[in-house]
Amino acid sequence: MIAAAFTPYDDLAEWLLPHATEGDDGSHDVAHILRVFKNAMRIHAVEGGDGPVLAAAVLLHDCVSVEKNSPHRTQASRLAAEKAESILAEREEWSKPRIEAVAHAILTHSFSANIAPESLEAKILQDADRLDAIGAVGAARCFYIAGRLGSALYDPADPEAKDRPLDDKRFAIDHFQTKLFKLADGFQTETGQALARARHVRLQTLLSNFLDEI
Structure with missing residues (x-):
């Protein structure tokens, strides 16, 4: 069962994973x-913070799916935050302040929303999500989304623009x-910054190798 991979928050994952994704976007899947x-x-x-709030925010941060090329893309994190609030409100153990903390983290995690995170949990979620957009996985997701949206890999006449x-x-x-090369400069926590620097180098190397091969 995939929920077991979310230990020590596997019970939370078992509850929230059925709500966690929409559609068939393989770059925003489980x-x-x-x-x-x-x-x-x-x-x-390393950084601390409220573990259950952070875990719930991670599990529900993409619970509303809006395609990258949609005019409503900038609203995705707001819609997800609102949906997360309604889901968490079903359980009495989730107080209003903790639900609001989850919603804030989800609202501010998105690059396209351009809203600064204020809580530690929100900063960690933003860093954790952006780490998945750089490095080798980030490159794979970039090419996956390009194919999904019908884009070419590169301009054969001028690949480097x-x-x-x-x-x-x-x-x-x-x-x-x-976008991708700009992300490493915007990490919120010291731990996230260190991880981002390593992945940024991988991303640069991957593009350099790609350009060499074409």
């Missing part, structure tokens, strides 16, 4: 949630410059 959970627990072990504007809606590797 595997993604588990990777973010592992990232979050690694940061939490030396004489054209970057356009990550048309070319997958443009997304490295428009």
Whole structure:
């Protein structure tokens, strides 16, 4: 059972995983949630914070699915936060302040929402989620989403966009410059920053190898 992978919050996972994802987006599936959970627990072990609040926020941070090319993409984290509140309110043990703490973390985790996280749990969730957007996994997710949205891998006439504007809606590797390479500078915790630096180097190496091969 996949919930067991979320130990020590496997009971929480068993309850919340059925609500955790929508649709068929393989870049925001249960595997993604588990990777973010592992990232979050690694940061939490050093930085502290409320473990159950953080775990619930991780489990529900993508509970509303909005495609990357949707005009409503910037509202995804707000919609997910609202849905999470309604789910957690079903259990008496979840007080209003703790539900609000989960909702704040979910609301502020998204790059596209552009809302600064204020609590430690929110900062950890944002870091944990962004770690999954860089490094080798981040590159794989980038190419997966490009294929899902019908984009090309690169512009054969100008792969590095030396004489054209970057356009990550048309070319997958443009997304490295428009977003992925910018993420490492915005991590909220010291532990997250250290992990991000290592993954940023992997991402740079991967793109360098890709460009060499084409």
